[in-house]
Amino acid sequence: MLKRVIYCLFLSLLSGCETTGDPTTGGLYGWSEEKAKQRQAQLNRRVVDIEAQMNAIEEENQELESDKVQLTQLIVIQSEKLNALIASHDALLGKIETYKGLERINQTKISQLKTRYPWLGLSREEVLRQFQEAASESRQQQMLNQLESELESLAQEIDMIL
Incomplete structure (x- = not known):
C-alpha cells in the first residue's frame, strides 16, 4: 500500500512537471x-x-x-x-x-379714359391733323380748350391712380 501511495505521488509529481503549456499538443509527452x-x-x-x-x-x-x-x-x-x-x-x-389686382383696376380705368376721350387712342400726328381740319378758328379754339380741360382732368385722374 505504501508502494501504491508513493507510486501515485510520483505520477502526480511527474504529471505536474511535464504538463504542456501548449494546448494544441496536450498530454504529458511532446x-x-x-x-x-x-x-x-x-x-x-x-x-x-x-x-x-x-x-x-x-x-x-x-x-x-x-x-x-x-x-x-x-x-x-x-x-x-x-x-x-x-x-x-x-x-x-x-x-x-x-x-395683378392693381393692374386690372388700372387697365379698366385706362379703357374708361379711352372711351371717354377717344383722341387718347390716336397718335400725336392724327390729333394734329384733326385739329387742322377744324373749319374755323373758333372751332380750333373750342377744340383746344376742350383738349386742355380733358388733359387737366386726365392729369387729375392719373394722379389719383398713382
Missing part, C-alpha cells in the same frame, strides 16, 4: 517550449494587430462623428436658409397677386 514561445509570440502579434485595427476603427469613428456634427450644423444652416426663402417666396406671391 511538450515543446519552443512551440509554446512561438504560439505566445503569434498570439501577441495577433493582439497587436487587433489593437491596431481597433485604434484605426476608433479614429475612423471619431472622423465620422466629426463629419456628422459638421453635416448636422450644415443641415441646420441650410434649413434656416430654406425657411427664409420659403417665407420670401410666399411674400412675393402675395405682392404679385396685389399687383
